[in-house]
Amino acid sequence: MSIFISEPVKSKLYISHSSITLKKSRHEQIILDHPFNNNLDIFFPSIINSKKITSLFNNEFFYYKVDLPLSWFIERDFIRDYVKSGCVVALSLTEGIDIANVIALDSLGTLILNLTKDTYEELGLDGKSTKFGPDKQRFVVQIDLKEKSLIPGKKGYERIKWCFNNTLTKKFTFLISFVKSGTKKSSEIDFPSLFNAEKILGKFDFNNTFDNILIPDLNMIKNISNEFQWRLDAVEIYDWIGLASIQAQRIKSHDQVDPFISVYKPPEPYSNGNGSFIKYTGFIPSLTIKELFDSVSNFLREDASNNIPWAIINVWGFKDSPISWNKHEHGYFMNGENNYSFIVYNDGTYILYQALGTYDTYS
């Protein structure tokens, strides 16, 4: 990593404004194109009965932690039973994308190998050098598992198989989840017993209330009247969303912190209120998030009288994932942010924030 940075590195934040009801709305695509989701929370500006919440949002999901050799991914059975009949997503758990090899299988069935130079020079598959970091020190190899020509007997397939059996035989620890295209629910994967497969249920945390906080009036950014002003307000609101999601003391209504430490004030106008969270951690399939998004927007629409004008959905991607959205290359450098947040209003309008670190080609 170079110490001589010529210009200050910038993280990116994209803000967009749209509505679910519009035909061109990208919200589904944004959710589905983001395959590696680590964390999710949903914030309501009111305390909701936990029983009600549980019944509404109990989307069960599970995933596996398993030691896999790469040759397993190109087996015909795996491609037929899982890749082509649903959505398999896998991500290797390694030291980090700056220093180690990261292998990922995205939702479109592309196996992405983000390799260090040493491994790439031993592997024997053609790749490209990464867009970020020192020149030609990391390489990306992409294999499309859904490609028609990837069948035993063909030259390309045999070469990949030979490489995975001879040069890169190491087992990687993967997080892997499978959603069947028919049921759209997390489904089982059969692993041979020597892979130490461990089934992990998604962690739900419904009983998360956060009372006596200062909640800004999000209706002020619901419509864009002055774009420049709107942008400033939206960024301020995003700050508040961040503080709310870590349940910071600074937004408590009785907070009296020394101004030497913090001079933070929630964006005006704000009012006193309570909040409640639903939290999910793990390896969350995008389809589950999409279903949650739909149920949140439905809940808001039906519950219009019930004093919940909006909700916030925050999603944090894995920082060390090799791609962010839709095969756009992703790196770490200073931070590996690839997060997004939705503010959903009860009439279907939403504001989308996409936060990305420096090393990302998405735009």
Added chain:
Amino acid sequence: MSNLYSQLPRYIQNSQVAKNERPPPVSETTRKFVPNFVMGSIESTSKDPAKIYTAKVKDKVMLLDNPLKSSEEKKKRTILKKKVKTMSAKEKRQTRIYEIPKECHKYELFVPLHELWLQYIEELYGKSSPNIFGQKLLKADFHGAILTVSKSKCASYIGVTGIAIQETENMFKLITRDNNMKCIPKGHSIFTFRLRDHMFTLYGDQFRYRSAIRATKKFKNKPSIDL
């Protein structure tokens, strides 16, 4: 497989020409005079003049004439030497004298060469430790070795295995098991081969000399930083 240095065939040994071969004729006086003269002129302090004579003089050819001194004669000689005709590089290219014709790209054709190489390398290895053997390997000949490309900047070279049939300054030409000839540049590649259940690694970048020069070159320790 026959031995590396086999004996002359029987029919040559028994031929009339061979039987007529005699040592060069020496006159009787010389035969008597020389030992006496030499042994007599050795100082009496040394213990056994006869032994010294057998070790240093007997059956040896010695130049008794004075070597050429005048520069004219030397010049003549060098001119004579220059007249020996060799092919120029261009001629070599045009006649394709070092190219291996396509019909000879067959693995079986080179298996005997490999067996020959195995004998040679075993002899070179002898009883030396792998460390010392490493030094010897620098100067060894690799025609006939089965080399594998284990690491390379170019992805498609990796994993190529074959008998090395030709070594040039920057190339190894390998013939693979499926009868293809592959030209692998030595630069940016690392080769391995197996011998006595040891894996030996050749760093191609450090190996970029013609094999004839490599045999006499003095190598210095140099780290391999990058391919």
